[in-house]
Each structure stands twice: as structure tokens, then as C-alpha cells.
Amino acid sequence: MKQPLSLSSKATCNTHGQDSSYFLGWQEYEKDPYDEIHNQGGIIQMGLAENQLSFDLLESWLSENPNVAGFKGNHGELIFRELALFQDYHGRLSFKQAMVKFMAELRGNKVSFDPSKLVLTAGATSANETLMFCLAEKGDAILVPTPYYPGFDRDLKWRTGAEIVPIHCTSSNRFKVTSSALEQAYREAHSLDLNVKAVLVTNPSNPLGTTMTRKELSLLMDFVIDKEIHLVSDEIYSGTVFGPPSFVSIMEVLDERKYDGHDVWDRVHVVYSLSKDLGLPGFRVGAIYSNNEYVVAAATKMSSFGLVSSQTQHFLSVLLSDDKFTCNYIEENKQRLKLRHSLLVSGLSSAGICCLESNSGLFCWVDMRHLLSSNTFEAEMELWRKIVFRVKLNISPGSSCHCTEPGWFRLCFANMSEATLDVAMRRIKEFVAEIVVTRPGNPASNNQRPSHSRPLTSFRSPLSKKSLAKWVFRLSLHDGRER
Amino acid sequence: MGIPKDGGNGLGAVLSKIATDGRHGEDSPYFDGWKAYEENPFHPAQNPDGVIQMGLSENGLCFDLTEDWMKSNPKASICTAEGVENFSSIANFQDYHGLPEFRQAIARFMTRIRCGRAKFDSDRIVMSGGCTGACETLVFCLADPEDAFLVPSPYYPAFNRDVRWRTGVQLIPINCKSSNNFQLTLPELESAYEEAVESGVNVKGLILTNPSNPLGTTLDRTSLRELLEFTSRKKIHLVCDEIYSATVFSSPEFTSVSEVMHEVECCDPNLVHIIYSLSKDMGLPGFRVGVIYSYNNTVVSIARKMSSFGLVSSQTQLLVASMLSDEEFVEKFLEESPRRLRARHRKFVRALGEVGIGCLQGNAGLFFWMDLRHFLKEQTFEEEMRLWRVIVHDVRLNVSPGSSFGCPEPGFFRVCFANMEEGTADVALGRIRAFVSKREHDGEKKRKWGGNKMLRLSLKPLRYDENNILTTMSSPDMMSPRSPLVRARN
Numbered sequence: 001m002k003q004p005l006s007l008s009s010k011a012t013c014n015t016h017g018q019d020s021s022y023f024l025g026w027q028e029y030e031k032d033p034y035d036e037i038h039n040q041g042g043i044i045q046m047g048l049a050e051n052q053l054s055f056d057l058l059e060s061w062l063s064e065n066p067n068v069a070g071f072k073g074n075h076g077e078l079i080f081r082e083l084a085l086f087q088d089y090h091g092r093l094s095f096k097q098a099m100v101k102f103m104a105e106l107r108g109n110k111v112s113f114d115p116s117k118l119v120l121t122a123g124a125t126s127a128n129e130t131l132m133f134c135l136a137e138k139g140d141a142i143l144v145p146t147p148y149y150p151g152f153d154r155d156l157k158w159r160t161g162a163e164i165v166p167i168h169c170t171s172s173n174r175f176k177v178t179s180s181a182l183e184q185a186y187r188e189a190h191s192l193d194l195n196v197k198a199v200l201v202t203n204p205s206n207p208l209g210t211t212m213t214r215k216e217l218s219l220l221m222d223f224v225i226d227k228e229i230h231l232v233s234d235e236i237y238s239g240t241v242f243g244p245p246s247f248v249s250i251m252e253v254l255d256e257r258k259y260d261g262h263d264v265w266d267r268v269h270v271v272y273s274l275s276k277d278l279g280l281p282g283f284r285v286g287a288i289y290s291n292n293e294y295v296v297a298a299a300t301k302m303s304s305f306g307l308v309s310s311q312t313q314h315f316l317s318v319l320l321s322d323d324k325f326t327c328n329y330i331e332e333n334k335q336r337l338k339l340r341h342s343l344l345v346s347g348l349s350s351a352g353i354c355c356l357e358s359n360s361g362l363f364c365w366v367d368m369r370h371l372l373s374s375n376t377f378e379a380e381m382e383l384w385r386k387i388v389f390r391v392k393l394n395i396s397p398g399s400s401c402h403c404t405e406p407g408w409f410r411l412c413f414a415n416m417s418e419a420t421l422d423v424a425m426r427r428i429k430e431f432v433a434e435i436v437v438t439r440p441g442n443p444a445s446n447n448q449r450p451s452h453s454r455p456l457t458s459f460r461s462p463l464s465k466k467s468l469a470k471w472v473f474r475l476s477l478h479d480g481r482e483r
Numbered sequence: 484m485g486i487p488k489d490g491g492n493g494l495g496a497v498l499s500k501i502a503t504d505g506r507h508g509e510d511s512p513y514f515d516g517w518k519a520y521e522e523n524p525f526h527p528a529q530n531p532d533g534v535i536q537m538g539l540s541e542n543g544l545c546f547d548l549t550e551d552w553m554k555s556n557p558k559a560s561i562c563t564a565e566g567v568e569n570f571s572s573i574a575n576f577q578d579y580h581g582l583p584e585f586r587q588a589i590a591r592f593m594t595r596i597r598c599g600r601a602k603f604d605s606d607r608i609v610m611s612g613g614c615t616g617a618c619e620t621l622v623f624c625l626a627d628p629e630d631a632f633l634v635p636s637p638y639y640p641a642f643n644r645d646v647r648w649r650t651g652v653q654l655i656p657i658n659c660k661s662s663n664n665f666q667l668t669l670p671e672l673e674s675a676y677e678e679a680v681e682s683g684v685n686v687k688g689l690i691l692t693n694p695s696n697p698l699g700t701t702l703d704r705t706s707l708r709e710l711l712e713f714t715s716r717k718k719i720h721l722v723c724d725e726i727y728s729a730t731v732f733s734s735p736e737f738t739s740v741s742e743v744m745h746e747v748e749c750c751d752p753n754l755v756h757i758i759y760s761l762s763k764d765m766g767l768p769g770f771r772v773g774v775i776y777s778y779n780n781t782v783v784s785i786a787r788k789m790s791s792f793g794l795v796s797s798q799t800q801l802l803v804a805s806m807l808s809d810e811e812f813v814e815k816f817l818e819e820s821p822r823r824l825r826a827r828h829r830k831f832v833r834a835l836g837e838v839g840i841g842c843l844q845g846n847a848g849l850f851f852w853m854d855l856r857h858f859l860k861e862q863t864f865e866e867e868m869r870l871w872r873v874i875v876h877d878v879r880l881n882v883s884p885g886s887s888f889g890c891p892e893p894g895f896f897r898v899c900f901a902n903m904e905e906g907t908a909d910v911a912l913g914r915i916r917a918f919v920s921k922r923e924h925d926g927e928k929k930r931k932w933g934g935n936k937m938l939r940l941s942l943k944p945l946r947y948d949e950n951n952i953l954t955t956m957s958s959p960d961m962m963s964p965r966s967p968l969v970r971a972r973n
Contacts, residue, residue, distance in 0.1 A: 006687075007624055007625055007779075007781060007782065007785070008623060008624055008625055008626050008627050008630075009627050010623055010624070010627075010785075011623075011624045011625070011781065011782065011785040012781075016785075016788045016789075050575060052571070052575060055570065055571035055574070055575075058570065058571075058574070059567055059570050059571070062562050062567050062570065063564065063567065066563070066564070068562050071553065078550065080546070080549070080550050080553055081543070081546045081550065083769050084546070084549070084766060084767045084768070084769050084770065085541060085543070085766070085768060085769055086768075086769040087613075087762075087768040087769050087771070122612055122771075122792065122793045122794060123577075123791075123794070125791050125792060126612075126791075126792045126793060129792055133499060133501050133502070133649055134498055134499055134501070134502040135498060135499055135502070136499055137499045137500060137501065140499075154788075154791070159623055159649070159789070159792075197499075230497075266497075267497070275577070279574065279575065280574045280575075281574075281575060281576075281577040282573055282574050282575055282576040282577050282796065282797030282798070283574060283796045283797060283798055284577070284794050284795075284796050284797075294498055294502065294503070295498065295502070298498065298501075298502035298503070298507075301507045301509060301644075302507075302649070304612075304613075304615050304616075304644070305612050305615055305616045305619050305620075305645075305649075305792065305793055306612035306616055306771075306792055306793030306794075307612060307613070307771050308771075308796065309769070309770050309771050309795070309796035309798065309799040310769030310770060310771075311769070311770055311796065311798055311799050311802065312796040312798050312799065315562055315798065
């Protein structure tokens with residue numbers, strides 16, 4: 001019988017993953033956000049992978065390039081009307097040319113990109129979903145190494161009907177993808193009656209902050225060749241690689257191994273965005289790059305559902321065409337990320353906390369297993385709640401990224417000032433000291449708490465691992481913010 | 484090229500069905516017209532014999548107003564010296580709720596367009612990638628694959644893509660009749676609904692475009708009420724695409740669904756949704772400002788989550804918020820734009836009337852619905868296409884044949900008038916006159932225009948005035964914008 005007032009099943013399911021109770025952390029942050037001057041006792045946001053370190057570079061570029069502001073073209077002519085009317089889903093050529101030039105620069109010019117193979121989308125969120133619509137459907141599976149960006153549950157699965165089957169990676173080998181993990185995931189998909197269509201990796205990795213080695217990339221290529229499936233490489237953090245080893249894009253491997261003409265040439269696709277490298281998530285600039293003309297054609301038509309504003313395309317085409325600017329920006333941005341990263345790592349280290357050795361991204365993958373009361377996800381949640389409510393840091397628990405081992409957390413470092421990071425590190429240090437002191441059996445235990453803390457409120461009872469595993473925590477999503 | 488896994492299936496095995504099934508609708512033969520234009524675009528000085536674009540529904544009549552505003556309001560752009568202080572916070576802003584000032588400005592604008600007869604709540608404003616994104620997102624929220632929406636025909640062709648392509652939802656046209664000026668009647672709706680249900684289709688709702696594309700007419704209050712009452716009784720959704728709401732240039736006054744909801748007793752607001760965009764009213768399709776406005780809280784919440792797939796650039800949100808918050812500008816624009824549309828519409832319809840071509844009496848939109856049935860040798864769609872090719876290749880006007888809108892009767896064409904300079908309009912009219920006169924001269928049978936009893940001219944024919952049809956033009960870029968569906972020129 002038809003239900004009255006019914007909405008779609010997509011509207012009533014929770015595959016978007018935004019109803020998870022992990023939003024507690026976000027809610028708390030919203031109620032009590034840290035401010036260096038006005039709210040020094042507030043919660044510090046460390047769950048948001050944003051790059052706020054290099055806006056000054058963009059702002060000075062703007063002050064030196066007033067033409068862009070006035071919607072003026074290369075010769076000073078007013079182009080407002082042309083921009084206002086420009087809705088061609090192929091995008092502005094000048095912008096795509098500038099984008100591919102920038103993408104090549106980020107890869108040390110070891111590869112070059114053809115603008116006609118670039119499809120513009122409203123952010124990487126849209127790029128990933130669009131690519132999934134092109135490659136997969138209900139009954140299909142995408143293999144994704146864990147831990148992975150929680151938003152993939154929404155982007156890859158929600159409206160497309162595809163499923164994600166995890167490729168389990170562990171700390172035993174620093175979460176690298178292995179052959180056996182790939183094969184196991186493939187088998188698992190088949191045991192669930194799913195047809196594997198693609199492997200999707202994020203390189204550099206979110207949440208690990210590491211780049212994939214050539215060995216890993218080769219392994220992936222061999223795997224997708226053998227299984228005749230697609231490979232999607234989300235390279236959204238390609239411009240955040242601040243230390244060795246240098247970034248190797250899948251496109252480089254494709255080139256090096258001279259796969260031009262081979263089947264697999266048409267089955268490797270790259271996703272990109274300016275949200276992380278340039279710190280411009282508000283502008284919604286994403287892209288799909290593919291050698292497969294059918295994917296490009298289909299994705300281009302689909303991009304109608306989320307084109308990049310022509311105003312934004314114009315501004316960025318001028319910015320990214322400026323070689324001097326891009327060269328300087330890429331270098332300077334990396335230096336700043338490197339410094340900030342080292343501050344976080346050393347700050348944590350002085351609290352006896354280690355991080356996964358990393359060379360990229362806007363976050364660290366932090367090992368707090370030793371702080372768990374037991375090696376369980378319940379204990380991870382318990383620790384996480386303490387960190388949110390008592391230490392007053394909103395960080396992201398590993399289970400939200402589908403990590404198979406409890407005790408790992410992602411901490412972001414590029415969305416705050418150095419001073420704020422400093423405060424965060426002090427708070428953690430105090431917290432750790434307190435845990436050590438108050439561990440059962442320690443005769444020196446006392447009940448002193450750091451001055452900024454408040455009593456823990458009561459929480460829901462710990463959940464079973466099974467229900468936790470089902471949840472997705474869109475860490476930056478409480479009020480709609482991405483990644 | 485990728486080799487399909489199972490060998491015989493082309494690329495279908497390698498890509499999804501959605502990527503290869505052609506349901507986006509862009510492979511239709513109508514693209515001949517676009518191609519003809521692309522290969523030979525009109526320019527008054529450089530290519531005066533080229534094809535004039537009359538198939539693109541764009542509002543180019545008021546750019547001077549928006550340009551002046553831009554020049555006078557540098558703070559609206561985060562790239563200017565005046566506005567750069569906002570750069571970092573705006574560039575960083577990706578909250579899918581949108582900038583509060585953006586939502587408030589849009590809500591106020593929509594209220595103002597309806598002269599305050601309905602008030603819009605900024606908390607219900609959900610962003611989308613243009614109306615294209617709004618339509619698809621709403622369908623994702625309301626319907627599952629194989630469910631159906633009814634739509635009166637003729638209708639905007641891209642609904643085939645927006646409603647159906649990636650959602651798997653069906654679109655069932657309800658054939659409207661020229662004898663009734665193609666207005667949807669309650670009996671027609673009832674009959675289409677019953678037929679669909681009897682054949683086992685799960686009808687989820689009705690989509691109305693009001694003002695109508697391609698007809699250029701508005702729904703009268705009584706009809707709108709009746710349709711809303713029907714959907715309410717059947718407990719199906721009513722989606723109103725009001726993208727042309729501010730292009731109403733003559734009576735009757737525009738009545739939005741938002742105004743009649745309280746007049747329909749059984750109306751359930753949870754079933755009423757509006758989609759909107761600034762692309763037509765403001766002439767800003769490039770900025771991709773789409774809106775879903777739903778009276779259903781769950782839909783608002785879910786659509787907002789889905790809007791992540793097509794948010795409005797924060798840079799553009801700020802610009803739009805600033806512009807639409809300027810009440811003086813908005814007042815001036817909403818007065819001037821319809822006035823210019825009316826003048827341009829009148830110019831065309833009068834001139835066509837003088838050569839015996841009738842148009843549906845329209846009061847809105849950026850186009851008119853032209854009746855060329857008397858030009859068809861036979862009342863068939865093949866004849867319509869033949870005539871269309873003549874218009875495109877010989878008369879060199881890219882107009883849109885009625886069949887591309889699913890029109891159930893051959894011989895009608897949609898002609899856009901607001902996307903060109905005055906001089907180009909004159910050239911187009913000159914060509915039409917020449918074409919008609921040539922037909923008469925060639926001895927083709929001409930039916931009396933008075934025989935077209937179905938459609939009325941909007942105005943009585945006037946004495947024919949010779950106009951100076953060539954004027955100095957500005958750059959070609961400003962003249963005939965390209966279709967979004969055609970490859971960009973380098």
C-alpha cells in the first residue's frame with residue numbers, strides 16, 4: 001500500500017551519515033568555541049581539515065591584481081556580462097588551462113594534463129559522486145583502504161546506490177595497502193554478491209597524512225589491471241606534501257609504465273579540488289581528470305548539476321595563470337605546513353603521544369592507544385568524550401574513519417593560529433599527566449583537574465563494535481562543513 | 484579505448500548504465516540547430532548573414548543595471564580593495580546552510596517578486612547548483628527509481644535529464660491542447676493520473692513550471708488552486724518551478740503556489756515545494772544560484788545535506804547577498820526588467836502578426852510560442868522538422884521546434900527574444916518578413932491568419948514601419964551567448 005506523504009528512501013535512510021552521535025563533539029564546539037581573546041576556556045576545533053595558513057599570500061596577490069576585481073578581461077575590458085551568461089558545462093578554457101598548469105606544477109611538472117580531459121565540478125564532493133555515477137551503480141562495490149575520509153560514505157554511496165567495501169590496513173605496516181588486503185577486500189565484496197567496479201584511494205591520505213609509495217601505487221595498478229576495474233585517485237591534498245618522500249601521482253605511474261594504449265589507460269581517474277591546497281573550500285572548485293573520453297563526456301553532462309560559478313572560474317584563472325604566484329605559493333605553503341606539523345608532533349611528543357610519521361595533509365594521525373582503558377572502540381569513544389568535554393579539543397576518532405584498530409585519532413593543525421595550537425598542546429599534556437596520575441593502583445592519584453575543564457556530563461552507554469562500525473562520522477559536517 | 488569486460492557490450496560493461504544510456508537527452512536531433520549556430524554565428528559587422536540565436540532562453544536586457552551596480556559596490560566582491568577584508572572568511576566558508584545574509588536576501592527577493600503576497604522564510608532556503616541542481620535534488624528527495632512525476636506538455640526539455648537521468652524516476656507528460664491554449668485542465672490531470680496508477684506506476688507528484696516554459700504564460704489563480712487541491716487530495720507532491728517569476732511583464736499578475744496554499748483547505752504543506760534560480764530573472768546563469776524552497780521540514784533537511792553536491796560558491800553568495808539586499812536596486816530592477824521584456828515581446832509579436840504569424844498570448848518569460856501550423860504542408864512532426872530545418876538553414880534563425888518540448892501538436896515553435904541586442908532583433912524580424920514574403924511570391928498556399936482561431940494575437944496588427952535594422956554593435960561576446968549544451972569555442 002502506498003504510504004501517504006512518503007519521501008524517497010534516500011531521504012529517509014541515513015547513508016549520508018550525518019546523524020551519528022559523534023556530532024556531540026561538533027555540537028559542543030558550536031556551543032563553546034575557543035577564542036584567543038574572548039573565550040580562552042572554549043573548545044578548540046581540531047577536527048576540521050582546513051588550510052588557513054596562506055590566505056595572506058592570496059590577499060596580497062589580489063591587492064596587486066585589481067583587474068580581477070572589476071570583472072575585467074586581459075585588456076581591461078568589462079567582462080561582467082560574459083561571465084554572468086557563461087554556463088557552458090565545458091567550463092572556461094582559460095580556467096581549465098590554468099588548473100592543469102597548476103596540477104602539473106604540484107607534481108613537479110613530471111606529468112602534464114590536457115585541459116580537454118578535465119571536468120569541472122562543485123568541489124571534490126561532487127567530483128567523487130559524479131565519478132561514481134559514471135562508473136558504478138546498485139550492486140557494485142568500490143574498494144577503499146581504511147582508514148578513510150568519512151565523507152566517502154555519503155559521496156560514493158548515498159545517491160549512487162554503490163557500496164564501499166573496506167581494504168583493511170593496519171598499524172603493523174603503517175597502514176600501507178598490501179596485496180593480500182586488496183585480495184581480501186575483493187573476495188569480501190564477492191561474498192556480499194557485489195560486483196567490484198573500482199578501487200578508490202586518497203593520495204596523499206586523509207586521515208593518515210602520508211603519501212603512497214611507488215611500490216603501493218604499482219601494486220594498485222597491477223591489481224586493477226588484473227581485475228579489469230577502475231582506479232580512482234583522490235589527490236585533493238597533492239599540494240600539501242611538505243616533506244619526503246615527494247609526491248607520486250598515479251598519473252606519473254601510468255606515464256612511466258607507458259600504459260598509453262593499454263586498457264588500464266582508460267580506467268585511471270584523478271579527482272582534485274582547490275579546497276585544501278589553496279584553502280578555498282567555499283569556492284567549490286573540484287575536478288575530475290580522465291583519459292577515458294566516455295567518462296569525460298558523461299561527467300561533463302553531469303556537471304550541469306553542480307557547475308563552478310563563472311565568477312569564481314574567472315578569478316582563479318587569473319590567479320593560477322600567474323606562474324610567479326603559483327611557484328611562490330606552492331613553496332611557501334609547504335614550508336608553513338611543515339612548520340605547523342612539526343609543532344603538533346613535538347607538542348604531542350612532549351605529552352608522550354606519538355604520531356604516524358607523515359609528510360603531507362593538514363592533520364596528523366595520532367596514536368593514543370596507550371591512553372585507552374581497554375583495546376576497544378568503546379574505550380576509544382570514552383577517551384574521545386573526555387578529550388572533547390574535559391580537554392576541550394574537538395578531534396576525530398579513528399572509528400569515524402572506519403579504522404579497524406581502536407585508539408587512533410586525527411588531529412588537524414592548519415586551521416588555527418600557532419598560539420591556539422600551543423594552547424591545545426598544553427591542554428593535552430596536562431590531560432595525559434592527569435591520566436597517568438589517576439590510573440587505578442597509582443598511590444599518587446589525586447582528583448585535580450586542569451583549570452579549564454568541567455565535570456563530565458553523563459553519556460549514552462558504550463555501543464557495540466558492530467553498531468559503531470556502521471556509523472559514519474562526518475567530522476566537519478555538523479553544520480555542513482566538509483572534510 | 485577500454486575493452487569491455489564481457490566483450491560484446493560496448494562500453495556499457497565498463498561504465499555504469501547511467502553513463503551510457505543517453506537518458507541525459509543531449510543526443511537529440513535538435514542539436515542540428517545549435518551546430519548551425521556554432522558554425523555560423525550572427526555578428527552585425529563580421530557576419531551579418533550568420534545564424535541568429537533564438538533558441539536560448541536568457542535575459543540579456545538589463546545588464547546595464549547590474550553592471551552599474553557592480554561598479555558602484557566594490558565591497559560586494561572579495562577581490563577588491565574594499566572587499567578583500569572578507570576574503571579569507573568567505574573563501575573558507577563551506578557551510579551548506581549558506582551565508583545567512585545570502586539566504587535572507589534570497590528570501591526577501593522572492594517575497595518582493597510576489598509583492599509580499601507570500602512571505603519566504605530564510606531558514607527554508609536551500610542552495611543548489613542552479614535550478615538544474617535544484618530539480619534533481621528535489622526529485623532525489625521525493626521519489627525512488629521507477630516512481631513517476633507528471634508534467635504538462637509542452638515542457639522544458641531538460642526535465643528529461645533533471646528529473647530522470649540519475650534518479651531513475653519517470654516523467655509522464657500530460658498532453659495539453661492548443662484548443663485550450665495548452666493550459667493544463669483538471670480533467671486532463673485526473674485522467675493522466677488515473678491512467679498512470681492503473682498501469683501500476685507509483686505517481687509521486689506533479690511538476691508545474693509557472694510561468695511556463697515554453698508557453699510564456701502564467702497559471703491563473705483558480706487553475707492553480709484546482710491543481711493544488713488535486714495533488715493534496717491524492718497526497719502527491721506538487722513541485723512548482725518558478726524560475727521565471729520575475730519575468731512577468733503584463734497581466735494577468737503572477738500567482739505563485741505559495742500564495743494559494745492557505746486557500747486550499749486540504750492542502751498539506753509537506754507536499755508543496757518550489758524551485759527557483761537567479762538565472763532567468765536576473766540574467767545570471769553563469770553564477771549558478773539555485774534554490775529549493777520546501778514547506779516540508781524533512782525535505783529541507785535532506786536537500787540541505789544533498790546540497791553539498793552543488794553548493795553556490797561563497798564568493799557568489801556574498802555578491803548576490805549584497806546585490807539583493809540593496810532594496811533600491813531591487814526595486815529598480817524589478818520595475819525595469821519587465822518593462823523592457825514587454826517592449827521586446829511586443830515588438831516581435833506585432834511584427835509577426837503583420838505577416839500573418841500568430842503567437843500564444845503570453846505575459847511572461849523570455850520567449851513566445853509561435854504558431855506556424857499554417858506553414859506545414861501536413862500536420863505532422865516530420866513536416867515540423869522539415870520546416871524547422873528551413874528556418875535554421877535558410878532563414879538562419881535557431882528557434883526551437885515544439886516537438887523538442889514534447890508538444891503533442893506539430894507546428895509550434897518557441898522563439899527567444901531577450902538574449903539579443905535591439906539591432907539583432909530587427910535583423911531577425913527582417914528575415915522572417917522576407918521569408919514569408921518569399922513564400923507568398925513562390926505561390927505557396929497561405930491560409931488566412933484569421934483561420935488560426937486557436938491562438939489569439941496579443942495585439943492587433945499595426946501599420947508596418949520601416950526600421951533601421953542595422954546598428955553598431957558591441958563585442959560579439961555580448962550578443963548571442965552559446966548554449967550550455969554545446970562545446971565551448973576556443
